[in-house]
């Protein structure tokens with residue numbers, strides 16, 4: 001849980017470059033359908049990573065991030081399909097909305113922790129879901145909003161994949177930089193002991209507010225480009241299931257590892273596609289997978305891998 | 317008379333019907349070393365909590381260097397120069413010693429808001445951290461993760477954290493609690509080595525340890541101030557003997 005290692009080892013950089021390289025050439029070997037899945041993994045990986053800022057680095061578990069993510073998706077689809085705005089401007093507005101929404105969530109949640117934080121973010125997310133469901137004139141109610149909104153430059157599915165890959169690399173770099181910054185260290189301090197932080201002069205709620213809002217900003221980035229990917233949004237995008245699934249991605253990958261989010265997203269999305277999508281069977285499979293992970297690798301896949309590597313290194 | 321660092325007037329902290337601190341008046345001159353002694357449950361830690369803002373007083377006033385801090389939150393009191401250690405070790409367990417120290421150092425610096433800045437330390441900061449670690453007897457331990465440290469070293473880190481930001485008043489809550497005799501003497505040396513101008517309030521059960529370190533002693537009992545005396549006179553005070561031993565006692 002001590003966070004991303006600050007090692008500037010050439011090995012680490014090499015691994016990251018190799019993975020990126022595989023990501024770049026992947027479309028030449030994959031089917032259109034598989035490239036779609038890979039794009040989806042990258043988008044939800046970014047969402048899971050934004051949650052990891054809170055869960056792994058701040059010790060606060062949010063169940064409201066699906067709503068923040070989906071709010072951004074709604075705004076982008078609404079702006080392009082209903083207001084005829086440029087998709088690029090719509091993306092900016094979507095991200096701005098998510099950030100403001102996160103700031104509102106944060107104002108209400110920063111004075112709580114533990115299960116109260118969880119329940120409060122859950123409740124706030126439910127409110128957003130309720131609004132999306134009921135405010136039919138704007139959100140289209142249960143039917144949601146649909147439209148081919150992806151800009152021309154990105155209309156080819158491979159180009160779009162590469163664009164999202166670059167975006168995910170940028171977001172990962174940004175989040176990594178954020179959690180390792182002097183401010184990011186204060187979040188880890190709050191995770192470990194907020195009473196000690198207060199006595200050292202930190203305004204703990206203010207730090208949580210900034211951390212939550214930044215996390216919401218990154219969730220909003222993911223949500224805005226999800227609109228380009230999906231060309232459709234409905235209340236299920238802001239529903240609790242969305243929050244839970246993306247939180248599970250972060251946990252399955254390993255909280256506090258950042259990169260684990262992409263592994264968790266791959267695992268869940270691959271599984272989801274094996275098990276004929278959103279049926280009741282999917283919910284059970286999800287539950288069983290999560291239970292197995294919690295039993296055999298509570299530190300998540302990447303966390304487990306790191307622990308094993310350390311164990312191996314200590315033996316030699 | 318020396319300048320007064322801290323004044324408590326009629327400070328009380330009530331938890332429901334229990335008055336853990338019950339109308340304490342206290343005045344501590346700047347630069348003084350003061351011990352607060354008293355049996356278990358006397359209200360010593362609660363008094364520290366009232367001074368540092370962890371538990372705001374339910375009655376009375378707390379004035380620090382002329383500022384009325386009675387209603388300030390803990391971080392604003394820290395900003396005025398009040399630092400403390402905790403009776404129950406309260407560190408950042410998953411972080412390294414250096415990261416613990418960095419957090420302690422930046423508590424009052426605007427650098428804590430650098431959202432995307434480099435984590436690297438300036439040489440000046442590095443020097444301050446090494447100096448505080450050396451003062452606390454922890455030189456060369458910066459890379460160790462707290463959970464991997466021995467308990468005694470963790471107690472020393474408690475003190476180092478409170479020291480590195482150069483506070484004006486330091487509250488030590490049983491810094492030697494649970495330590496072996498040799499570790500206690502290390503902690504005693506650390507306290508002896510604190511800068512002259514720093515006001516220090518020390519809670520300590522062990523009279524042998526406390527009395528050798530301080531200028532003046534306050535004894536609390538059941539939330540009230542029982543006796544204030546010079547270290548040389550405290551052992552022979554009948555009231556102190558009574559609360560500590562249950563009956564008069566001659567040393």
Ligand SMILES: Nc1ncnc2c1ncn2[C@@H]1O[C@H](COP(=O)(O)OP(=O)(O)OP(=O)(O)O)[C@@H](O)[C@H]1O
Nearest residue numbers: 331334336354355356357358359360361362363403
């Ligand atoms: N947060 C709290 N809620 C309720 N009661 C409390 C709280 N904190 C302390 N108390 C009670 O207040 C009284 C004084 O406790 P305090 O911790 O201040 O004593 P102390 O002098 O530090 O004792 P020790 O030497 O054991 O550390 C005790 O009876 C304790 O149970």
Ligand SMILES: [Mg+2]
Nearest residue numbers: 360361362403
């Ligand atoms: Mg105590």
